[in-house]
Amino acid sequence: MKRHVVVNGRSGTIEIEGSRLRYEREDGVVIEREFSLQGTSVLLNGRSYRVNRGAGKEVWVNGRLLSMEVFDPRDLRTGKGASANHGRQEIAASMPGKVIRVLVTAGDTVEEGQGLVVVEAMKMQNEMKSPKTGRVAEVRARLDATVGAGEILVIVE
Amino acid sequence: MNVFSKVLVANRGEIAVRLVRALRELGISSIAAYSDADRGSLAVRLADEAAYVGPSPSSESYLRIDRIVDVAKRHGAQAIHPGYGFLSENAEFAEACAAAGIVFIGPPAEAIRKLGSKTAARQLAIAAGAPVVPGTERALSDWQEARAAADDLGYPVLLKAAAGGGGKGMRRVDRESDLKSALRDAASEAGRAFGNSEVYVEKLVEEPRHIEIQILGDHHGHLIHLGERECSIQRRHQKVIEECPSPLMGSHPELRERMGQAAVRVASAAGYANAGTVEFLVDRDANFYFLEVNTRLQVEHPVTELVTGLDLVEWQLKIAARERLTLRQSDITWRGSAIECRIYAEDPDHDFLPAPGRIVHLSEPSGPGVRLDSGIFEGWDVPLEYDPLLAKLAAWGPTREAAIRRLDRALSEYVLTGVRHNIAFFQEVLADAEFREGRLSTSFLDRFFERRKKTEADPEAEAAAALAIALSSSASSSPPAREMSRWLDSGREELLR
Incomplete structure (x- = not known):
């Protein structure tokens, strides 16, 4: 069995044959080990690792967090859509929370670094700022709405 | 009882x-x-x-x-x-x-009132003979007054909420041009957090240690101190690691008693009873300055309990029931060393932003010398309405070094997934040479981030993770996941009997 792996943004492959694994990173590092897997416990040549999956791509290994994706290369038919970065910037919430202030409306011109929306969670306020000087194309944030991390609040172009 | x-x-x-x-x-x-x-x-x-x-x-x-x-x-x-x-x-x-x-x-309402306003508490401390940081002795009425006061003190200055605590409504100001906006922000944050937007200004003591004294008194006029806690390691003016004794006491053996006596004087002057904490800043020359009194049980009280062997909550209850505090100052002894870290649902790699969510997997540390005060369990949704403190993990050891090693061991046992947290971050801090040497100040974490090395991922750990994910996803992808399948299965078994 062979799988593609992306760990903290770096690609690699893992090949599993019987009780042996071969992990190769794009930077040339190669790990070949005898393994045993039971539940969340992994032994590699007898060294003990605890592996727990978190939300999304999060994986905790012995208490350290990795961002990891593992996929079958056969599933990779099409690439992701080209990134739409034609001067259009989507400003997303960096943490889950509640929108407590919306400082701009569509059509406003904004300066780079100008505050757009304030999100509050656990009494911490976080002001989302404009990454560029431009015009507010769209305001999706609604006052008092609960938003998730990564949810687009404002689009500036 | x-x-x-x-x-x-x-x-x-x-x-x-x-x-x-x-x-x-x-x-x-x-x-x-x-x-x-x-x-x-x-x-x-x-x-x-x-x-x-x-x-x-x-x-x-x-x-x-x-x-x-x-x-x-x-x-x-x-x-x-x-x-x-x-x-x-x-x-x-x-x-x-x-x-x-x-x-x-808790303490009498009158004592809370006297000490609750930081400006009033300052005046009381001055009268009781405790040293204070230079600053305005009352809330600022407007920005002109703030400017004049800051000019007098000399920059940098610190704006603080009169009713505050926990760093809310607090702003460092380095120059006059920043004062107006800092004052506005501090006042609005204070208003939201405490329902009181009064702000005052103090001279900023650079790179101070934050050391506080635990006090305990009854309603019959008897008041003692239980020694200090050093809480210099803070982010956003909120403590994240606390310990007793302070590493500073090693080189200044008389400091505990001097600070303890100052704390007792301030509390007595306010007619204090029950448990409380008198906070001080300590400068590079081990001069201490009264900061404020927290008229309640402190978050970090477990380190005092571990070292003194006393149960503060039990004493709070007895004292509230008007029992006498039967401990004399000479009964209090400090044995070994205890360190606590506050486990928060937050992301240390992104400015400690809160990270609420559901606890997916939890396996908590235990073993010799470990104390865990936790409020979570597997499946619990960490609400976004409150402070993201999940648990406090403390370790006791006969020496500071032993306590650090034990705390590190306990952190390495902690498995907590589903939310971002600061467990691995604490392991990095505990391994830091300056921390080990006890060279602490409230700017410790800022400096730590400057010298922090990007921990290079261990390829063997990556391989272990990739293996577990590859094999678990290939196993689970064949039979479609069924909700409540176990309940259904056992139900079917019942029917077939």
């Missing part, structure tokens, strides 16, 4: 669990107050009774004096323990309890 038969815990999270535990140990029935978000909380599960106090926002539940007093009466509580935060330092609440014939477990 039969001081009370039933007590309301007017708080949430790990401290509510701590209080429920103490009550059970003393044979006292506990009632856990809860909001909508906390219906499923650990404290509610562990308490004898639970009382709904309102919707999730704390302003509609844990901060509602009327509702808290009302449920205490309806459930037949003789006393209320407010924990920390929320109503714990609210004199009006203490008076409302008294008016309803319920004992407020």
Whole structure:
């Protein structure tokens, strides 16, 4: 069995044959080990690792967090859509929370670094700022709405 | 001891669990107050009774004096323990309890009032002969007054909320051009956090240590101190690691007693009783300056308990029941060293932003010398309405070095997934040479981030993770996941019998 792996943004492959694994990173590092897997416990040549999956791509290994994706290369038919970065910037919430202030409306011109929306969670306020000087194309944030991390609040172009 | 038969815990999270535990140990029935978000909380599960106090926002539940007093009466509580935060330092609440014939477990309302305003507390400390940081002795009325005061003191200065705590409404100002906006921000943050937007200004003591003295006094005029806690490691002016003794005491053996006596003088002058904490800043030359008094049980009280062997909550209950504090100052001894770290649902790699979510997997540390005060369990949704403190992990050892090693060991056992947290970050801090040497100050973490090395991922750990994911996903992808399959399966088995 062979799988593609992306760990903290770096690609690699893992090949599993019987009780042996071969992990190769794009930077040339190669790990070949005898393994045993039971539940969340992994032994590699007898060294003990605890592996727990978190939300999304999060994986905790012995208490350290990795961002990891593992996929079958056969599933990779099409690439992701080209990134739409034609001067259009989507400003997303960096943490889950509640929108407590919306400082701009569509059509406003904004300066780079100008505050757009304030999100509050656990009494911490976080002001989302404009990454560029431009015009507010769209305001999706609604006052008092609960938003998730990564949810687009404002689009500036 | 039969001081009370039933007590309301007017708080949430790990401290509510701590209080429920103490009550059970003393044979006292506990009632856990809860909001909508906390219906499923650990404290509610562990308490004898639970009382709904309102919707999730704390302003509609844990901060509602009327509702808290009302449920205490309806459930037949003789006393209320407010924990920390929320109503714990609210004199009006203490008076409302008294008016309803319920004992407020804490200092007299009058002492809270005297010490609750930082500006009033400063004046009281000056009168009691405790050294203070130069600054305005009352709240600023406008920005011109702030400018004049800051000019007098010389920059950098620190703006602070008169009713504040926990770094809310606090701003460092390095130059006059920043003063106006900093003042506006501090006042609005203070207003939201405390319902009081008064702000005052102080000279900034650069790279100070934050060292506080635990005090304990009864209602019969007897007051002692239980030594210090060093809480210099802070982010956003909030403590994250606390220890007792302070590493500074090694080179300044007389400092504990001098600070302890100053703390006792300030508290006595305010007519203090019950447990409290007198906070000081300590400069590079080991001069100390009175900062404020926290008129409640402190978050970090476990390190004092580990080193002195006393149970502060038990004493709080006895003292509230008007028992005498039978400990003399000479009875207090400090044995070994204890360190605590605050486990938060937050992302240390992104400015410690709060990271609420569901606890997916949890395996908590234990073993010799480890104390865990936790308010979470597997499947618990960490609410976004409150402070993201999940648990406090503390370790005791015969020496500071032993305590550090033990805490590090306990951190390495901790498995917590589903939310971002600071467990691995604490392991990095504990391994830091300056931390090990006890060279601490409130700017420790800023400096730590500057010298922090990007921990290079261990390729073997990556391989272990990739293996587990590759094999688990290929196994689970064949049969489609079924909701509640185990229940259905056992049901089917029943039918086939």
